[in-house]
Structures are given as structure tokens and as C-alpha cells.
Amino acid sequence: MKTVSPHGSENWLTTKMTSLVDWGVNWGRANSLWPMPFGTACCAIEFMATAASRFDLARFGMERMSFSPRQADVLICAGRLPFKLAPVIRRIYDQMPQPKWVISMGACASSGGIFDNYAMVQGIDTVVPVDVYVPGCPPRPEGLLYGIGLLQKKIKGETFRDAAIREEHPLDRRGLSMAPERIDELSEPFGNSVHQTRSA
Amino acid sequence: MNPSVAALRERFGGAVTRSFESCGDTIVHVDATRAIEILRWLKDTPGQDYNYLADITAVEHRDGERPIEIVYELFSLTRKVPLRVKVELPKAEELAVDSAVPIWAGANWLEREVFDMFGVTFRGHPDLRRILMWETYAEGYPLRKDFPLRGRFSRSEQVRQALNANPEAHYSMEELAIANVAHELPAEIRDRLARGQRGVIPDPEGGRG
Ligand code: SF4
Numbered sequence: 001m002k003t004v005s006p007h008g009s010e011n012w013l014t015t016k017m018t019s020l021v022d023w024g025v026n027w028g029r030a031n032s033l034w035p036m037p038f039g040t041a042c043c044a045i046e047f048m049a050t051a052a053s054r055f056d057l058a059r060f061g062m063e064r065m066s067f068s069p070r071q072a073d074v075l076i077c078a079g080r081l082p083f084k085l086a087p088v089i090r091r092i093y094d095q096m097p098q099p100k101w102v103i104s105m106g107a108c109a110s111s112g113g114i115f116d117n118y119a120m121v122q123g124i125d126t127v128v129p130v131d132v133y134v135p136g137c138p139p140r141p142e143g144l145l146y147g148i149g150l151l152q153k154k155i156k157g158e159t160f161r162d163a164a165i166r167e168e169h170p171l172d173r174r175g176l177s178m179a180p181e182r183i184d185e186l187s188e189p190f191g192n193s194v195h196q197t198r199s200a
Numbered sequence: 201m202n203p204s205v206a207a208l209r210e211r212f213g214g215a216v217t218r219s220f221e222s223c224g225d226t227i228v229h230v231d232a233t234r235a236i237e238i239l240r241w242l243k244d245t246p247g248q249d250y251n252y253l254a255d256i257t258a259v260e261h262r263d264g265e266r267p268i269e270i271v272y273e274l275f276s277l278t279r280k281v282p283l284r285v286k287v288e289l290p291k292a293e294e295l296a297v298d299s300a301v302p303i304w305a306g307a308n309w310l311e312r313e314v315f316d317m318f319g320v321t322f323r324g325h326p327d328l329r330r331i332l333m334w335e336t337y338a339e340g341y342p343l344r345k346d347f348p349l350r351g352r353f354s355r356s357e358q359v360r361q362a363l364n365a366n367p368e369a370h371y372s373m374e375e376l377a378i379a380n381v382a383h384e385l386p387a388e389i390r391d392r393l394a395r396g397q398r399g400v401i402p403d404p405e406g407g408r409g
Binding site for chain 2: 084086087090118121122131171174175176177179184189
């Protein structure tokens, strides 16, 4: 995880100081994640259940749902993403200030799920970078909490000396976030949807 | 059988081509050229009072020879009676019917949906644009039988066109009420507003803006 910047000197004291600062900063970030809920479908219902009293997302420092992307830390895409919403989620992601993370909740957000058709983005990772994928259709609240736990673990492993992880990657000239071949590859049908267009 | 059918046959004669009952619903096929006249009569005639247009949709049959059907689901709120009126459009001819918006204002979005999904034009519609797919959607009409399930373009091309569709494109700078301060906006925002205007898909290599 740690890549050492060329400017960092390697003596014992700075290393200790760095890890101390990292520890403090990451502890703060991991335990006060403000989610930006992007609930588009059935998964959002499960997300609401996660936020409600029985599962109580607030225990993990996510008390405040940030309905403005400008005050949010983690974008939770709960539900399927139609192509028509792709520019919208991209805009929201671009509006979120660093540091920011993305959780893709459910089969649809992660891979298109059962909707391998003309209208659906085959995985939101072709549009925005994703940190944690939560499987399930829909994932149970425990599943989402586990995913959030994984994200917190990931955050606790970050170091401020690696500036690259905080870099913004705007869309390229074509308006894409990655090479077209990569998108085609990620969107390939798999599992049962390989046979989906077969005529009965 | 709904008594309106007999009344229709008496009033419009040969324009009513077929009528039958299916699963308790009465279905009337009418002539495409006189459909609007008949629908208006069904709405305004005392004793008929089909004052509520529940839905407009279309059917394309698997048998390629059969015409596309436009389906009007009518309901009389006063008499609590439903009626289904169908219009047939042969595929060899132009897929177009007169718009029902002058009769029911609610037909506006319903007809836009049929246009979006089946490519049927509604003559005299005030604002015939796509409604479910975005306005620059160029792959065709998704609910037609010749439309492949995954669309015509590659996935990357679909993502590219979708990401380049400006969600604000429907609004002009004037509508956004910032036209008078537009020159003070940061260049990046101006670029974003200018890019992807209505009906324009940027070409792949030409860059954006
Ligand atoms: S993964 Fe399942 S529950 Fe979640 S949005 Fe898709 S269909 Fe709905």
C-alpha cells in the first residue's frame, strides 16, 4: 500500500511521525464517513434499512446522510444505473471533494446484474472508480455494513505521502474514464446472461 | 360486449373494422385515418363519456407480417366502464397517426413514450421528443422486434454517448437564467454548458466542446 515519495527522507524520526499522522488522519476519516446515497432501485430500500434503527449505520460514523455531494466522503450507488443516469453519477462524483471513495452496492451496480440489456450500464466501474463492491441482490444490511468495514480498513491503510491516491482523474477527450476496449471487456456478458439473447 | 361497440358501428359504420371480447375486455379496431374523430366522439358523446385516457401503448407482433397496433385504453369515470381501442399501422407504410393531445392533454407523455420505444410519429404532437431514453439516443427504437436486446452499439460506444449526453442540454442558457452572467462563469463550466447541446453527439476523436 505504501509508496514512498521521492522527496521523503527515510530517517527513523520522519517515518515515525508520518505513520503517526497517517494513523490520526485515517482514524478520523474512517470513522466519520459521510455517505452520499445514490439510490436508484430496490437496493436503496435495503440501504434505508441499513440506516434505520435496527442496523444503525450511525454506529460507524455515518450518521449524517450527505445529500449534497460537496459535503460527502463516500458515494454509495445503491441500485442499477441506466445509461441515462451515467452522466449524473459522474457529475456527482466529480463534485465530491477529495478524499472520496465509492461503494458499489448490489449486483446491478457492480456488473449490470440481471439487466444485460440496451439500457443499463454494465457495472458503474466503467463510469466512476469503485473501491468496494458489495455483492447480493439486494445485499442484506449486514452485507453493506461489512462492505463499509472493508472500506474503513482500506482507508486505514492509506498514507498521505502517496499523493497519487488523492489525484483527480477527469474524463478524457472522448468523455470516457478508461479505454474503450477496457469498457467492452468489463461489460462482457457472463454467467446466465451469455444465453440471454438465445431464441426460445 | 360493451354496448359502445354497437353505438360505434351505427355511428361510424365501416371505420370500425373489428370488435371482440377477450378476458372480459372489449376491444375495438378502428380505421387509422378516423381514429381521432372516433376517440373524440367516445369522449364527448353523452352516454359514452370515456373521459379518462388511462394509457396509450403499442404492440408489435412476433409475426413480422402483422401490423403494429396502437392501443388506447379508455375509461369512463362516470360510468365506470373500460374500453380498448386499437389502431393498426401496416409496417410497409409510414408509421404515423394523429395525436390525441388535443382531446386528452395527458396523451402528451404517453405518445412520447410510444414514439421513443416504437418509432411511431404522432402528427400534431406539440413536443415529440424521446422521453425514456435521452434525446441524443441514436440506436433506434428499443421495443421493436428487430432491435437487439443489448442495443446496436458496442458497450464502450454506449457509455461514451451516455456520458456525453449533457443532462442539462434541454435547458438553454436563457432558461437557466444565468445567461447574463455566463461570461463570468469559470471556463470549465462554460465548456460543460456548451458541450452536448440538444441533438448533438460529439464525434469520437474530435474532442469535446
Ligand atoms: S442488485 Fe437486485 S436488489 Fe439491487 S438494484 Fe439490482 S435488482 Fe435491485
